[in-house]
Amino acid sequence: MAQPPDLIALAKVGRPYGLTGAVHLYPYSADAQTLLKAKTLTIGNADFAVTRSRRHGESIVAQLVGIDSPEAAAKLTNKEVFADRAAFAPLPDGEFYWIDLIGLTCTNGDRVFGEITEIFEAGAHPILRIRLAPPEARAGEDELIPFVDAIVRSVDLAARRVDVDWAGLD
Numbered sequence: 001m002a003q004p005p006d007l008i009a010l011a012k013v014g015r016p017y018g019l020t021g022a023v024h025l026y027p028y029s030a031d032a033q034t035l036l037k038a039k040t041l042t043i044g045n046a047d048f049a050v051t052r053s054r055r056h057g058e059s060i061v062a063q064l065v066g067i068d069s070p071e072a073a074a075k076l077t078n079k080e081v082f083a084d085r086a087a088f089a090p091l092p093d094g095e096f097y098w099i100d101l102i103g104l105t106c107t108n109g110d111r112v113f114g115e116i117t118e119i120f121e122a123g124a125h126p127i128l129r130i131r132l133a134p135p136e137a138r139a140g141e142d143e144l145i146p147f148v149d150a151i152v153r154s155v156d157l158a159a160r161r162v163d164v165d166w167a168g169l170d
Contacts, residue, residue: 006085007042008099010035013081016073017061023073024059025081029098030121034088035060035081042082096155098126104160106130106145113143116162128162 010032014024027035035041036055041048041064048064055061067073088097098119106113106128118129126147132138145151145166153163 007082008085008088009080010038010083011060011081013043013076013079014059015077016070017056019070020063021067021069021073022061022063023067023076024056025053025062026059032060034083037089038083038087040084040087042084043076044079096157100157101128101155101162104155104157104162106162106164108164108166113164113166117142119147 009028011025011027014026016022017024025035032055036053038050038053041050041062043064048066051063051065053060053062067076085099091097101116101119104116106116112133114130114133116128117131119126120129121127128145128147130143130145132141132143145164151164151166153165155162
């Protein structure tokens with residue numbers, strides 16, 4: 001029996017584009033290469049082959065097999081768009097897809113701060129949102145830690161751990 005794909009949310013469907021049933025896709029990331037190169041996308045409970053896609057301002061316009069009218073495209077509006085994790089290009093050493101960091105434990109040496117629950121862009125650099133774990137003074141609250149080389153000492157995906165040099169919790 002085939003293993004189900006590991007689906008990752010990449011975008012949300014916007015309004016129809018033109019008269020052929022193309023749709024606007026609004027990516028969750030500024031770097032939408034996986035979305036642009038995907039041959040198949042999952043929207044709702046259905047898989048759609050992608051015949052072509054291109055950037056169009058802040059969106060991507062995609063033509064999907066089986067969606068051949070603006071009316072059919074409109075039925076997909078506001079649905080989330082997923083792609084198989086296997087479609088993601090391999091990254092060079094020292095680079096990570098943010099999705100792979102969610103759920104990892106954040107530590108400072110032997111001290112456990114908590115779990116990474118979100119990563120978001122904040123102008124100059126990404127920020128890790130850490131849900132603090134006991135015995136931290138504010139257990140259950142969040143700590144925001146910049147994801148920059150000066151603070152992040154190591155990322156070990158196999159050990160599910162990100163080690164930081166961060167005194168902000170004291």
